Amino acid sequence: MIADNEEQLAYPIGRYEVPEKHMPEMQQDWIDAIEALPTWLDHIIENLDAQQLEVPYRTGGWNTRQVIHHIADSHMNGYIRMKLALTEDKPVIKPYDEKRWTMLKDVEVEPVNVSITLIHALHKRWGTLLRNLEPADWERTYYHPEDDRTSHIWMSADTYAWHGRHHFEQIRSLRERMGWN
Ligand code: NI
Numbered sequence: 001m002i003a004d005n006e007e008q009l010a011y012p013i014g015r016y017e018v019p020e021k022h023m024p025e026m027q028q029d030w031i032d033a034i035e036a037l038p039t040w041l042d043h044i045i046e047n048l049d050a051q052q053l054e055v056p057y058r059t060g061g062w063n064t065r066q067v068i069h070h071i072a073d074s075h076m077n078g079y080i081r082m083k084l085a086l087t088e089d090k091p092v093i094k095p096y097d098e099k100r101w102t103m104l105k106d107v108e109v110e111p112v113n114v115s116i117t118l119i120h121a122l123h124k125r126w127g128t129l130l131r132n133l134e135p136a137d138w139e140r141t142y143y144h145p146e147d148d149r150t151s152h153i154w155m156s157a158d159t160y161a162w163h164g165r166h167h168f169e170q171i172r173s174l175r176e177r178m179g180w181n
Helices: 004-010 024-044 064-087 105-109 112-131 135-139 153-178
Strands: 141-144 149-152
Touching: 004 153, 024 064, 024 112, 024 135, 024 153, 064 105, 064 112, 064 141, 064 153, 135 153, 149 153
Parallel strands: none
Antiparallel strands: 141 149
């Protein structure tokens, strides 16, 4: 059990909840959120210096550098999961250890701008992919073996739209608390 305050810091927009059913009217919101994220990230790191990028957004949490590189790691996996689901019959996707991924050297030495540039390119393609899906495509699925969970493309789009906002808000609220303008 974590304290309310810690919960609020870790999940500033709340924990992820899967919608009960597919609402096609939400598709545009998911696509908009995915297409907007790179620009939000441009703004949220603006004027942060090297030391500020190393400050964890909460005690024991990732710092801004790690959060940004994590978004790139996560969303590359997400994009590939969707492409697999669109081209194969109920593929089993490959889980990965997100914490250990952030401990590899590239996350340590590359500037955050490198991952933001990557996210710009990736999300451009992701938006184009989603924009051009047929209604039946949104119902295609992949299977996550560790979570024992089947995800439809629409659930996955909802999840990654949430995920971008979730990490963006961790950094935004850190900036606000620290008074970094
Ligand atoms: Ni994450």
